[in-house]
Amino acid sequence: MEFRNPEQEIEGFQRRLTFAGGLVLLSFFLLFARLVWLQVIQHDYYQTRAEDNRISLVPILPNRGLILDRNGIVMARNYSAYTLEITPSRAGDLETAIDGLAQIIDIQQKDRKRFRKLLEESKNFESLPIRTRLSDEEVAKFIAHRYRFPGVDIKARLFRQYPYNESASHLLGYIGRINDRDIGRIEEKDAEPNYRGTEHFGKTGLELKYEFDLHGQTGFEKVEIDAGGRAVRMLSRIPPVTGNNLTLTVDAKLQEVAEQAFGDRRGALVAIEPATGGILALVSMPGYDPNLFVDGIDPQNWDALNNSPDKPMVNRALNGTYPPGSTFKPYMALAALEIGKRTPQQTIFDPGSYTFGGHVFRDDKKGGHGTVDMYKSIVQSCDTYYYMLSNDMGIDNIANFMRKFGFGQRTGVDVEGESEGVLPSQEWKRKHFKKAEQQRWFAGETISIGIGQGYNSYTPIQLAQAIATLANDGVMFRPHIVKFITDTRTGSTIPIETQPLRTIPLKPQNLEVIKQALIGVNKEGTGARAFAGAEYVSAGKTGTAQVYSLKGEKYTEGHVTERLRDHALFIAFAPADHPKIALAVLVENGGFGAQAAAPIARQVLDYYLLGKQPKAAAPADSTELEED
């Protein structure tokens, strides 16, 4: 047995204890170092993170600016309504939740479909409407049952409303829920901070073009939140600023009259105030109801709009391109005068056709117009006169003159989606075609250019801009829809476009010749029937654009199906001596311009100049008209 040595034992114990004590001190020092690291060296970083935790910026959405017509009539406004919204991430099984909701609130199949569509396009944590515009009774019913539906809530939201429904839909456009393309536009403008919390964005028309004016300034509430995200108290508030109002050059009543004049026909009308370039009416028929899009369109309506053969979503006034037909002739005549290829008195003989390079170009009037001077060529719309004139002028002379009037170029109107159209020239053909043999311009191709056929293809707004410029003696404006933007905070206005684009140098006596001929059209020519008994002097020109090439056959309306019928055109301005309005009308597959398009123009002019309300859609003249 070993001897125990208590002294030694205690000494050993104390050594161990000292060692442990050393470890204690070392550990505490380590802890202290860690605290110094966190609380002194990294303090600023953690301070910021604590503040980020604590403070949340809650966006307050601004009211969207209003859209008013030139007389202050509201065309797009906001209204507050209750919506029933579901946050999918918190609602559990969606079908069960919606079925449950349907027992207390009227939820139709189309609401479900629309919700599903929104769901596909959205992120899970977004709150999505299942029903909009709840009645007070429905709100009360839901609140009584709210506890049964986690993730479902009633929200008061501002909705966009277009009180004129289908009227001016292509002009106003609509707003819809923000998608990736919209986010791209927002990023382009570096406007992300201002769009925090915003759910809607202009999709087409003025709503898109002036989105950043209409949107307004998003306000913010700085709130202190707890770990559960609940607001504990408000720290500060920056109020939102309502978006700017747009006042249009458009006359909403005139717009309605013009639309009603079309009846159920397809087409476009653009009316411009010649002295300013302000658009008075911009019609594309048929229209659509922009209100359908605001809360997310249901698939049924969407399919109907997209698949309709009438293509209601296409803005024909800006996007559609059509041969101008005989409405091209006054410009041809003016060009001839300006470059000295014709005098007003110079005559040709029209036997009913014109032969060039072995090809026979027919005149619409069987047997021809006989002896024709410039006045008669316009008033009676003689084709042969212009076949010859085209050949004499040559394609590039024509193109160079027409370019000044804006043919074949985007007008720059303040709604997106404008087409360029085609102003044919040698250069255009070289650029447009790929094969070398197609790139050459044939002299024979020039002949039908003179009567507004061939490669000619322009948008209705180009036609309107051209006639407005002619009416305004060559002083040209960029057509525009917005007259001025009103800053809702200061009340100050920013006018849009007061200066003309350019002035086309034209000899006054030449202009006078053309204007007199256009007056003659409505007095004794192709427009005379439509303008019989008018209480003002108007100038006009009919036109018919071929859709279907007849290869020398005589065109008779009854023989071709409706969709292949010619487009009817009419350009006009009035009063002739001091034009207040200039317009271009196009009726798709309307047949002769004099029959289908001129009566529409008459109704629009009657309303604008005299305040006459038409009783019904403009009648299509059924009498066989020889010519055009």
Added chain:
Amino acid sequence: MSMRALWQRLAAPIDPPLMMMAALLLGYALLVVSSASFERVGAQLINMLTALLVMRLAAQVSPQKMMYFALPVFVAGVLLLVAVALFGDVSKGARRWLNLGFMRIQPSEIMKIAMPLMLAWYFQRHETYLRLREYVVAALILLLPVALIAKQPDLGTALLVLAAGFYVIFLAGLSWKVLIGLAVSAVAMAPLVWSMLHDYQRSRILTLLDPEADPLGKGFHIIQSTIAIGSGGILGKGWGQGTQAQLEFIPERHTDFIFAVLSEEFGLIGCTLLLIVYALLIGRGMMIAANAPTLFTRLLAGSITLIFFTYAFVNMGMVSGILPVVGIPLPFISYGGTSLTTLFLGIGILMSIHKHRMLVQK
């Protein structure tokens, strides 16, 4: 008996330095608990009074009596742990509680004191003949209840009981060779231990390595407590002014994570003060251990003192993000009666050992 005499009798077994440190800590605790959870201050005051009563009672029990209790208390503790494993109540996924009908007890808590008591008694009994065999037996005595507690699972308590027993064995003089050997094999065993851990235990360790990997899930606690500490700075945000604490970003802010509240509101100065008081308390405990007359009292006092340290270090280490999250409260400060009572039982034992050192020598 005069009031004065009564007071003297009441205060007789109390060790003034230990009492002073404990009182400072309790005062600090009231300050922090009232900020973290004001409505719990009353309950905590009652917990404190209970704990002080337990301390006072323990302080007058002589070490000889404690030796009598060591084996029965330990055996009872083990039996209760077995009973827990068989009939215990499950709460939050762990089987820790035993329902005795009139009260619910947590037998693992008893082990925090019963374990060092038992091992100190065992070494005292074999004082004359300490060979490797005795250490092996001691290790078995240690590992049985630790395994039962770890199985519940309650990693925090298992760790503390393991530490308490290990300190006794270490202070009893287990040779350095064996200690180093154990350390090496512990490292070698790590993968095996890893495979035996519960998923949530593994994730706690992984979270420590990279809390930002899952900022709203498992990493949330540690990220938020680190932010609280760091944003406190040197001077702190002031009592009741900690945004992390008051806006409930700190989880379990009145219990296991109370150190984050303290750090946020009182800053580095407040933390350093706490560390100093802990260090003084531990220092006093070590002095008592160093001067203890018998092996039993030396080992018991040393182990209890080091347990205080372990409590404090593991909790502060976990809250400040240098140790994995285990459910250990901040000693003397966290809200709750159970651990406070155990801690003051330990203080009472230390006081008794100190008070009775002369009597034994006589």
